[in-house]
Amino acid sequence: MRIVAALGGNALLERGQRPDAALQQANAVRAVHALAPLAERHELILTHGNGPQVGLLALESAADTSLTVPYPFDVLGAQTQGMIGYWLLQALQNALPGRQVVALINQTLVSAADPAFGNPTKFVGPVYDERTAQELAASRGWSVARDGDHWRRVVPSPDPQRVVETRLIRQLLSSGAIVVCAGGGGVPVIRNEEGKLQGVEAVIDKDLATAKLAEALEADALLLLTDVPAVQRGYGTADAEVISRATPAALRREDFPAGSMGPKVEAVCRFVEVTGDLGAIGALEDAVAILDGKAGTVVTPGGDYGGSEDLRPGPWVRPDPS
Numbered sequence: 001m002r003i004v005a006a007l008g009g010n011a012l013l014e015r016g017q018r019p020d021a022a023l024q025q026a027n028a029v030r031a032v033h034a035l036a037p038l039a040e041r042h043e044l045i046l047t048h049g050n051g052p053q054v055g056l057l058a059l060e061s062a063a064d065t066s067l068t069v070p071y072p073f074d075v076l077g078a079q080t081q082g083m084i085g086y087w088l089l090q091a092l093q094n095a096l097p098g099r100q101v102v103a104l105i106n107q108t109l110v111s112a113a114d115p116a117f118g119n120p121t122k123f124v125g126p127v128y129d130e131r132t133a134q135e136l137a138a139s140r141g142w143s144v145a146r147d148g149d150h151w152r153r154v155v156p157s158p159d160p161q162r163v164v165e166t167r168l169i170r171q172l173l174s175s176g177a178i179v180v181c182a183g184g185g186g187v188p189v190i191r192n193e194e195g196k197l198q199g200v201e202a203v204i205d206k207d208l209a210t211a212k213l214a215e216a217l218e219a220d221a222l223l224l225l226t227d228v229p230a231v232q233r234g235y236g237t238a239d240a241e242v243i244s245r246a247t248p249a250a251l252r253r254e255d256f257p258a259g260s261m262g263p264k265v266e267a268v269c270r271f272v273e274v275t276g277d278l279g280a281i282g283a284l285e286d287a288v289a290i291l292d293g294k295a296g297t298v299v300t301p302g303g304d305y306g307g308s309e310d311l312r313p314g315p316w317v318r319p320d321p322s
């Protein structure tokens with residue numbers, strides 16, 4: 001089976017954690033520990049978030065007095081792909097000796113006319129209390145919004161249209177490699193009037209980009225792995241209940257917050273609606289259990305799923321490296 005899995009930015013850096021490299025690298029090793037069994041049995045494409053990290057790099061760049069202007073978000077996005085891609089690359093190589101692993105710097109095409117450029121929704125950087133967030137918004141010209149119990153900076157997040165390097169990713173997969181790509185949703189680019197690729201100031205939602213990629217790669221399953229065991233109806237209320245199976249139509253009747261669960265639900269719905277294959281949302285450590293039908297929120301065209309036997313079965317044969 002071909003599985004495209006997305007790793008939440010919070011899996012590498014939990015809210016409130018100090019962003020030390022060693023801590024994030026250890027978190028990457030933990031994440032890979034949960035994902036390695038999938039890579040042993042299936043073709044694996046791994047994407048990752050970058051919300052906490054790209055916001056941190058933006059703060060660092062803004063504080064660098066040697067710069068005329070701080071680095072733009074496309075450049076910062078590429079930096080996070082390098083940094084997080086390196087941690088995942090090394091963790092995967094150590095967990096799966098003998099396998100070829102590649103971490104790509106890659107771009108995702110968006111529309112210059114996307115209304116998201118005028119309506120920032122993507123959370124980046126650390127969490128603040130409301131007063132600090134409002135002060136930072138006033139002094140730095142940021143947009144800020146509530147993220148659960150906290151406040152964070154928000155930046156534009158245009159809809160991903162296409163992962164520019166899709167064809168190359170296919171080639172790497174067919175050579176047997178595990179591919180880490182579309183980090184932070186991919187570096188956001190437009191095609192300018194001369195038809196050239198050009199970076200734009202935005203952070204793409206990695207779940208929506210991952211769904212686009214999974215569709216283009218004809219994946220059998222899309223797994224969005226995060227820090228909650230499943231999608232809940234009435235999340236945060238006394239009546240909250242887990243949704244373990246759903247159709248896209250049933251999920252679309254519910255309300256989920258922009259910037260967190262909203263884009264994940266939208267991403268799995270789009271993937272299942274277009275492909276008729278399986279999309280799921282759940283906890284990183286449950287990656288294998290989700291595919292076995294024992295955890296997470298599993299979304300299928302019929303809203304039913306018994307386990308991975310329901311997917312097109314058959315072991316993935318590792319290509320001979322010679």
Ligand SMILES: Nc1ncnc2c1ncn2[C@@H]1O[C@H](COP(=O)(O)OP(=O)(O)O)[C@@H](O)[C@H]1O
Nearest residue numbers: 008009010226227228230231232235259260261
């Ligand atoms: N209905 C819901 N069910 C489950 N989690 C929800 C829901 N609504 C909001 N959330 C929040 O969504 C978060 C996951 O989204 P996000 O922070 O964007 O994840 P990640 O960075 O891992 O991609 C959870 O930690 C949870 O607080």
Ligand SMILES: NC(=O)OP(=O)(O)O
Nearest residue numbers: 009049050051184206
């Ligand atoms: N770019 C992105 O969606 O990052 P997070 O998953 O960390 O929010």
